[in-house]
Amino acid sequence: MxxxxxxxxxxxxxxxxxxxxxxxxxxxxxxxxxxxxxxxxxxxxxxxxxxxxxxxxxxxxxxxxxxRARFPRSNGRRLWEVPALWLRLLRVGYLRPFRREARRFARVIIGVHFIYLFLVVLSLAVAAGLAALAPVDARPWVFLAVPPLAYGILAVLMRVTRGKPFYVAHLVDDTAFTHDHASGxxxxxxxxxxxxxxxxxxxxxxxxxxxxxxxxxxxxxxxxxxxxxxxxxxxxxxxxxxxxxxxxxxxxxxxxxxxxxxxxxxxxxxxxxxxxxxxxxxxxxxxxxxxxxxxxxxxxxxxxxxxxxxxxxxxxxxxxxxxxxxxxxxxxxxxxxxxxxxxxxxxxxxxxxxxxxxxxxxxxxxxxxxxxxxxxxxxxxxxxxxx
Incomplete structure (x- = not known):
């Protein structure tokens, strides 16, 4: 198997x-x-x-x-489901025993999720920076384009980091599957x-x-x-x-x-x-x-x-x-x-x-x-x- x-x-x-x-x-x-x-x-x-x-x-x-039905997930699903999962795991005290028992594996899983968080923040920052370059008379309406622009940038970054050495999408989606299976x-x-x-x-x-x-x-x-x-x-x-x-x-x-x-x-x-x-x-x-x-x-x-x-x-x-x-x-x-x-x-x-x-x-x-x-x-x- x-x-x-x-x-x-x-x-x-x-x-x-x-x-x-x-x-x-x-x-x-x-x-x-x-x-x-x-x-x-x-x-x-x-x-x-x-x-x-x-x-x-x-x-x-x-x-x-x-x-294949679960990986790769859409970025929209990840943006909603990843924070919900980690809030639940933090609330039930999962992280401390996981880090104690899994050691290096826990570093990989937690580290990959921090990379994912960084990519989300980076996407927003780049989108906001591009919007700030727009002519003054186009503001503030141009900032309405920041969320969809950031979403597109995140999609590109997730594709780039999908394979080695990061495997961000794979390990983030694998984590979601594991805990979905745990909960039934x-x-x-x-x-x-x-x-x-x-x-x-x-x-x-x-x-x-x-x-x-x-x-x-x-x-x-x-x-x-x-x-x-x-x-x-x-x-x-x-x-x-x-x-x-x-x-x-x-x-x-x-x-x-x-x-x-x-x-x-x-x-x-x-x-x-x-x-x-x-x-x-x-x-x-x-x-x-x-x-x-x-x-x-x-x-x-x-x-x-x-x-x-x-x-x-x-x-x-x-x-x-x-x-x-x-x-x-x-x-x-x-x-x-x-x-x-x-x-x-x-x-x-x-x-x-x-x-x-x-x-x-x-x-x-x-x-x-x-x-x-x-x-x-x-x-x-x-x-x-x-x-």
Missing amino acids: PGFDPREPETYWGLFRRESRLAAVRRSMAITVSDPERTPDGLALDWTVTLDGAPTQYTLLRWDDIV ADTRMRDRLDAFADIIRGAEGRASEIVVIGHSSSSFLGLEALDRVLTRDPEFGRRGTPVSFVSIGSVIPWITLDPRAIETRAALARVAASDAIVWLDVRAKWDWLSVHKRNPLSASKLPAPRAHRPVEIHVRIEDLIEPRIIARRKWNLFRMHFQLLMSSRDPEAFDYIVFVAGPEPVHGLIRRWRNVTEQPKGCAVAETDPD
Whole structure:
């Protein structure tokens, strides 16, 4: 399950195929990736990855259409909704625990919103300055043009800062989606999670194991989908098909610290308590767009979790890409956020492609790492972030 991304699902297939070719060369493995195929209902994109003769079905669960309906929003909606959201979050005391638990991620989110505020003020200032240049006999009527002129200037500035390195529109709209989902205002996502739960549940008995992977915002959406499965079928995962949940680039406390996120917190608690589902959290303290300081339950002010719920591995960026590339990419926050979904340069380090399609079952890997008897080079298994 991908994060808040409006791109077509074939983009992820292309990324997976490219990284599979790199992994094959780096590890001297035979890896092939089939052409993608959209399901008739349009909810998923399927392909098969075959590693040394062993096939794995990879299904991308789609919600890119929901993202496109929300991003980019019109500037008029942002001008109304952003202040309303932050007034609510300030009123309920959200910011202090968010800054404490999320640390660098909170700096990014809050910083981007300050950039957005600066762009709004700058637009007004430039529009007022242009109006002041008008002939004296045109005043004061010319100042009536300031609001529409400022709106046009803001539209240009938002387009300019939409991509790297700022991603202003993306992160502002992503924040709005996250808190709308927390409050239940976004019903389309709820319906989509119901459909995802049916797809996941339908794989039981047909596969040797089921692995649900949630990247970025889908770290909490994946939990909610699995919780829906468990609610409908309490015996899910106990009939012989092992089930694993893998969160990568997790942002769980981003939503669960919102007092309105009652359903998400309940889903987090129930999945964490289920011994039918093993849970791995792949963490990277160099990823500024993830929350990795503490266990997500403790960070969400929920009762202390049982040991190894989730199992945590911490991945070093030096084992994934070369130092010269790190220097070039370190401030491209979205590119770094996707790094854990790519092949690693070190053949012995954590590698997403081999992790997904390798010969050892994912649930077996998680249980082995839980016992801390062996883990990938460059990974530390711990219950708290060493940073």
